[in-house]
Amino acid sequence: MSAPTLNQYLAQAQVSVPLQHLLLQVSVACKSISAAIGKGALAGILGQAGSDNIQGEEQKKLDVISNDIVLAAGVNSGSIAGLASEEMDDIFPLPDGTPLGDYLMLFDPLDGSSNIDVNVSVGTIFSILKKPLTAQSVITTADFLQAGSQQVCAGYAVYGPSTLLVLTLGNGVDCFTLDREIGEFVLTQRGMTIPTDTKEFAINMSNMRFWESPVRRYVDEMVAGKTSVRGKDFNMRWVASMVADVHRILTRGGIFMYPYDLKDPSKAGKLRLMYEANPMSFIVEQAGGASTTGRERILDLQPTGLHQRVPVILGSKNEVDLVTSYHHE
Numbered sequence: 001m002s003a004p005t006l007n008q009y010l011a012q013a014q015v016s017v018p019l020q021h022l023l024l025q026v027s028v029a030c031k032s033i034s035a036a037i038g039k040g041a042l043a044g045i046l047g048q049a050g051s052d053n054i055q056g057e058e059q060k061k062l063d064v065i066s067n068d069i070v071l072a073a074g075v076n077s078g079s080i081a082g083l084a085s086e087e088m089d090d091i092f093p094l095p096d097g098t099p100l101g102d103y104l105m106l107f108d109p110l111d112g113s114s115n116i117d118v119n120v121s122v123g124t125i126f127s128i129l130k131k132p133l134t135a136q137s138v139i140t141t142a143d144f145l146q147a148g149s150q151q152v153c154a155g156y157a158v159y160g161p162s163t164l165l166v167l168t169l170g171n172g173v174d175c176f177t178l179d180r181e182i183g184e185f186v187l188t189q190r191g192m193t194i195p196t197d198t199k200e201f202a203i204n205m206s207n208m209r210f211w212e213s214p215v216r217r218y219v220d221e222m223v224a225g226k227t228s229v230r231g232k233d234f235n236m237r238w239v240a241s242m243v244a245d246v247h248r249i250l251t252r253g254g255i256f257m258y259p260y261d262l263k264d265p266s267k268a269g270k271l272r273l274m275y276e277a278n279p280m281s282f283i284v285e286q287a288g289g290a291s292t293t294g295r296e297r298i299l300d301l302q303p304t305g306l307h308q309r310v311p312v313i314l315g316s317k318n319e320v321d322l323v324t325s326y327h328h329e
């Protein structure tokens, strides 16, 4: 029998029909973004949008286009009670007449923005929560501020040589590949697992002088390799698209770090808890890996704001445990 399409997979999965509708709409959004990225300069979608987002980062045209596409997917699903995006200051007001569904979705419409114009892999990340029982008819920001452990689903698309959709419904991690000839995501890997040990690390080394001592010690030991207490040599990779770095780790193991640093001590980290850290941590844990801030499990954090930033250390369990133990010494 041939591998199931996403549609067939969801029909067999133990998920509610509204969640199936939402995920199918998200997959359609990812196909649209993939098509736009594939056209690139031909469609005039490269370059700056001429605006900044709430984090003070310059928006690319593709950040804005992707944001609109994912918002429309959420609204069209009929399953959504609320939407929030890395690219928008506040939660998105659903258009009048939109039926109020049971789910909240938070997303990073285009991850790895600095790679758009240089034709390197970028992606889309999403996190789905249940509307809290205490929610009123008008959804508020507070309804979104749930710990990552409450997620019912998380996923990402990576727009690389192939377009992939990686998904967890809380029961392992499965990977779908977009078959461009039939326009469908087809299941290509069930039960992705991250090896417990690794010889590969990912960190932006240009921030080294700003790191705290536990991260510096951990990376120093890996760089010293066989001549250090580690007794083995390590390799380094840094794509600067979290989706691509995390996907490599899901495929062959590794550790990814965007730790707290003293470059701007007022920022708790670079990556965003609600749009990046929580969904990726859910996926990584479901694949047998670990994810912490260096001090705490990310999925246990009680969010305090939609655009909150956190340090992120995730991937192969033994390595995440080691660097986390250095923070506790």
Ligand SMILES: O=P(O)(O)OC[C@H]1O[C@](O)(COP(=O)(O)O)[C@@H](O)[C@@H]1O
Binding pocket: 086, 108, 110, 111, 112, 113, 114, 204, 240, 241, 242, 243, 258, 270
């Ligand atoms: O350019 P830096 O500092 O290495 O940061 C790279 C990181 O920033 C990000 O690009 C942030 O994501 P956005 O592109 O969504 O803002 C991550 O994907 C990546 O891991």
Ligand SMILES: [Mg+2]
Binding pocket: 108, 110, 111, 112, 242, 276
């Ligand atoms: Mg991002």
Ligand SMILES: [Mg+2]
Binding pocket: 063, 086, 108, 109, 110, 111, 112, 113
């Ligand atoms: Mg982004």
